[in-house]
Amino acid sequence: MWILVIILIGIVIFGLIAGFFYNRSIQKKIERGELKEAPEIKTVDEECCGQHEICEKESLLAAVSKQIEYYDDEELDRFKGHPSDNYTEEEINEFREIMYTMKEEEVAGWCRSLQLRGIEIPDELKDELFLIVGERRFH
Numbered sequence: 001m002w003i004l005v006i007i008l009i010g011i012v013i014f015g016l017i018a019g020f021f022y023n024r025s026i027q028k029k030i031e032r033g034e035l036k037e038a039p040e041i042k043t044v045d046e047e048c049c050g051q052h053e054i055c056e057k058e059s060l061l062a063a064v065s066k067q068i069e070y071y072d073d074e075e076l077d078r079f080k081g082h083p084s085d086n087y088t089e090e091e092i093n094e095f096r097e098i099m100y101t102m103k104e105e106e107v108a109g110w111c112r113s114l115q116l117r118g119i120e121i122p123d124e125l126k127d128e129l130f131l132i133v134g135e136r137r138f139h
Helices: 002-032 074-079 089-101 104-116 123-133
Strands: none
Touching: 074 089, 089 104, 089 123, 104 123
């Protein structure tokens, strides 16, 4: 038991010493003019569950723009507010046709556009989107 306590104290002391030397090196770089100021401290978003490689809130180009971009899909605006689990097969195929006629790198932007427009992607397409975009962000 005492060994664990000693190890824990050692880790804390090591962390304090490493932090001291890190801060000292940053201060020296500022004094020499290599840096203008200390690096910004990044806080962890409380809403992210931490189970993703990249937080879902940052996915689908969320930080890039809040402006809606259309991908020749204005007809999908009629689905605003439509639940994702309540599309007919014909409506799903309409989404699918648009999705597969665009370039692979445009799909994430298209999904973001749908989000901004209040259009939910049909549940049946989410696995296909996962294969195209490479990340599961559509639940």
